[in-house]
Amino acid sequence: MNPMVPFHSLLLLAALCLLLRTITATDGAGDLLYIDCVEQCEKTGCVGDRCFQHCKFSSDGTPIDGPWYMHEPLYLRWKQWDCRTDCRYHCMLSREEERAKHGAQPVKYHGKWSFKRVSGIQEPVAVALSALNLAIQFHGWVSFFILVYYNLPLRSDKKTYYEYTGLWHIYGILSMNSWFWSAVFHSRHVELTEKLDYSSAVALLGYTLIISILRAFNVKDEARRVMISAPLVAFVTTHIMYLNFYEFAYGWNMKVCVTMAVCQLLIWAIWAGVSDHPSRWKLFVAVVGEGVAMVLHTFDFPPYKGYVDAHALYHATTIPLAFLWWSFIRDDAEFRTSYHLNKVK
Numbered sequence: 001m002n003p004m005v006p007f008h009s010l011l012l013l014a015a016l017c018l019l020l021r022t023i024t025a026t027d028g029a030g031d032l033l034y035i036d037c038v039e040q041c042e043k044t045g046c047v048g049d050r051c052f053q054h055c056k057f058s059s060d061g062t063p064i065d066g067p068w069y070m071h072e073p074l075y076l077r078w079k080q081w082d083c084r085t086d087c088r089y090h091c092m093l094s095r096e097e098e099r100a101k102h103g104a105q106p107v108k109y110h111g112k113w114s115f116k117r118v119s120g121i122q123e124p125v126a127v128a129l130s131a132l133n134l135a136i137q138f139h140g141w142v143s144f145f146i147l148v149y150y151n152l153p154l155r156s157d158k159k160t161y162y163e164y165t166g167l168w169h170i171y172g173i174l175s176m177n178s179w180f181w182s183a184v185f186h187s188r189h190v191e192l193t194e195k196l197d198y199s200s201a202v203a204l205l206g207y208t209l210i211i212s213i214l215r216a217f218n219v220k221d222e223a224r225r226v227m228i229s230a231p232l233v234a235f236v237t238t239h240i241m242y243l244n245f246y247e248f249a250y251g252w253n254m255k256v257c258v259t260m261a262v263c264q265l266l267i268w269a270i271w272a273g274v275s276d277h278p279s280r281w282k283l284f285v286a287v288v289g290e291g292v293a294m295v296l297h298t299f300d301f302p303p304y305k306g307y308v309d310a311h312a313l314y315h316a317t318t319i320p321l322a323f324l325w326w327s328f329i330r331d332d333a334e335f336r337t338s339y340h341l342n343k344v345k
């Protein structure tokens, strides 16, 4: 079977979905009733009959009541900021309720769908799924560690026969780091958590591209590994610095991420197609699954019942894929080790 065919169609579908999305997207933050509601709320501290503690200061920033520490400028700014997010959240809910009564479709506010919070957590489903992904990555990494150091024979210098052990360790650490910040970001969207989530995702994506090249082309020599990965490491580092310290450009970041993801999916798929690896079917299923999940992600439908959106579903699909992926890595370690042992005999 030619692995290129489904990928062309997947790519085309993804491009079409993206195009459709940008054409149909309207932001509820521009809605006059919503703007009015937020303005009123920041003055009165109330939306309808719901009032918030966070808004207890007058419009010039001085607190209406409270002890001395409420007068601290930093604390006040924090309060003001909390007041704004509370107002935006409750105005968004009341606007969406109104709109639903008139049969209108849900819209995004400040680029994000209206999610229902659970004990202050903004996207509870995405947080739970990120935590599950983190657990699966941890399980995969530990089982790989036990396999290569305890269950498979070691060289006389106590190193593993498998040449990619170190690279997969770094992969395990980067992916756990990425899922940790994903859980934090989905609990609370603020500038810092968003930057940490995006930066760790970009770092992971860049690193997995490097590893796909090194593994698929069987690069074992240290000098050649450095030569191949150096330009990619430089690019990814520059991109992360650009996002954090110059401009947080969503569109540009999306292009970079999609390009890196498609490149590595193609590399793995072609390798699975041409190599005689005994577990290449796992690789193939994981790659096709990841491709399908990426396309699903671009549909970007509003959260069902206020909880499950396309992004949360995307985080659900990566759980079985991560399981399969670590299983492939363990198979690869066994495959390479037995190859070396047979060579010695």
Ligand SMILES: [Zn+2]
Pocket: 126, 182, 186, 311, 315
């Ligand atoms: Zn996420």
